[in-house]
Amino acid sequence: MAISSFCKKSALSTFSCSAPASATGPFLLNMTSTMPNPLALIAELTHRCPLHCVYCSNPMELQSRTNELSTEIWSRVFKEAAEAGVLQADFTGGEPLARPDIVALVRAARSAGLYVNLITSGLPLDEAKLAALVEAGLDHIQLSFQGAREETANEISGTKSHTQKLRVLDWLRRHRVAVTLNFVIHRRNIDQLEEMLALAESSCATRIEFANVQYYGWAFANRENLLPTRVQLDQSLTLIKREQERLQARIRVEYVVPDYYAKYPKPCMGGWGRKLMLITPSGDALPCHAAQVIPGLAFENVKDRSLREIWEHSAAFQKFRGEAWMQEPCKTCDRREQDFGGCRCQALLLVGDAAATDPVCSLSPMRPKVDAILTGINTATSAQIFAQPPWRYRLNPA
Amino acid sequence: MTPELHSFPRLAPGCRLSEKAREPRTLLMPERALRLNGPSLEIVERCDGKHTVQQIIVDLQKIYSKAEPHKVEQDILGYLILLQKERALDFQL
Numbered sequence: 001m002a003i004s005s006f007c008k009k010s011a012l013s014t015f016s017c018s019a020p021a022s023a024t025g026p027f028l029l030n031m032t033s034t035m036p037n038p039l040a041l042i043a044e045l046t047h048r049c050p051l052h053c054v055y056c057s058n059p060m061e062l063q064s065r066t067n068e069l070s071t072e073i074w075s076r077v078f079k080e081a082a083e084a085g086v087l088q089a090d091f092t093g094g095e096p097l098a099r100p101d102i103v104a105l106v107r108a109a110r111s112a113g114l115y116v117n118l119i120t121s122g123l124p125l126d127e128a129k130l131a132a133l134v135e136a137g138l139d140h141i142q143l144s145f146q147g148a149r150e151e152t153a154n155e156i157s158g159t160k161s162h163t164q165k166l167r168v169l170d171w172l173r174r175h176r177v178a179v180t181l182n183f184v185i186h187r188r189n190i191d192q193l194e195e196m197l198a199l200a201e202s203s204c205a206t207r208i209e210f211a212n213v214q215y216y217g218w219a220f221a222n223r224e225n226l227l228p229t230r231v232q233l234d235q236s237l238t239l240i241k242r243e244q245e246r247l248q249a250r251i252r253v254e255y256v257v258p259d260y261y262a263k264y265p266k267p268c269m270g271g272w273g274r275k276l277m278l279i280t281p282s283g284d285a286l287p288c289h290a291a292q293v294i295p296g297l298a299f300e301n302v303k304d305r306s307l308r309e310i311w312e313h314s315a316a317f318q319k320f321r322g323e324a325w326m327q328e329p330c331k332t333c334d335r336r337e338q339d340f341g342g343c344r345c346q347a348l349l350l351v352g353d354a355a356a357t358d359p360v361c362s363l364s365p366m367r368p369k370v371d372a373i374l375t376g377i378n379t380a381t382s383a384q385i386f387a388q389p390p391w392r393y394r395l396n397p398a
Numbered sequence: 399m400t401p402e403l404h405s406f407p408r409l410a411p412g413c414r415l416s417e418k419a420r421e422p423r424t425l426l427m428p429e430r431a432l433r434l435n436g437p438s439l440e441i442v443e444r445c446d447g448k449h450t451v452q453q454i455i456v457d458l459q460k461i462y463s464k465a466e467p468h469k470v471e472q473d474i475l476g477y478l479i480l481l482q483k484e485r486a487l488d489f490q491l
Contacts, residue, residue: 115426178412206485
């Protein structure tokens, strides 16, 4: 499901092939490594979705069903991905369960040697389908929630969806698969974190991901009604720290902060063309979810070239790889190997130049633009910021 | 927090070793992969719910007979706790 692929945008950038250094004794040798290969393949199987979330990460221009890749092409892509070094496949969308061949796709990815994640709303799921997916080799299911309370969740998703998600949680207890609950966080649900944690604790989840909305696509269009206040954010940080300690060794609690409030940008996608590759429903290979907003980038299609060729040679992947494209202050910054200049799409969206320093960075000359947005929200009255918004709901593809 | 020596460590749901044919071997888990080699691979291969913590220690002390046995034990316990914190491991009694 598309909403939680937003979690991906930053959460997956922590995708690592290493253990915390502190825990490795000399006896255990060195477990850290950096691989020059793509590590994860984000497979956007379809743009069709029963939800209409106001922060959907899908592009505003959605692909129709007739353009979707066939089972055979996806199966070839999974093999090529494994050969190129990819470890994990993230099935997302839209709603990946909208594909009638979803069980065959899970089986194909698993037989290719990949670890298979399914990111879903759980809406088109019944217990027989769940059993078939697990039998086909599904490793990990990420169930998205739009809130802890039914009325908030239904408002944000534009659908009556919450009760079905609770049913899915119940079925999951009876199947051997890893379970993550994904909550996309924003002004209207950031005060419900404790209720969300209680939901996770009462379930079989071993991981909970709170990802603040990142502002691209539909979320960018609804930003003024989604950005949390600084007070809300500070309270959430205190709570998360406390809960991470309390739940240690039971539930991993991950928190992705809204980068508009950050001092430094996120290392978006773990660096452009460094770890991740996204395939759209029609087969275009992108370095990140939102890359299509950048003018002048031409994307290659998996129908025409192998995944490895695209990874190594595609002009779109080369464009912001490494450091040659960087301008000041990134070019000479000590942090350039940590955050890679931040997010190219955000630079484009906020300052009109995809090669600029991500303007959320406190070192960016354009940071005042971001501060002005935050000031607008933090000086408004409570009645103003919690007024019923004129939501712009995500549409469905034609 | 020390694992009970007579408990049986077992990889948690959704955590598994990558296939033998794929090098380097890794422990695959939600959103993560730990690269394994030498002792860490020997340990994880035994986290199958059939070996006790004690048996894993004895096995590895044999395999790494040149290492100081107490040190081997401490490293194994530390590594098992790390895996549990990562939510990759459960201890069954």
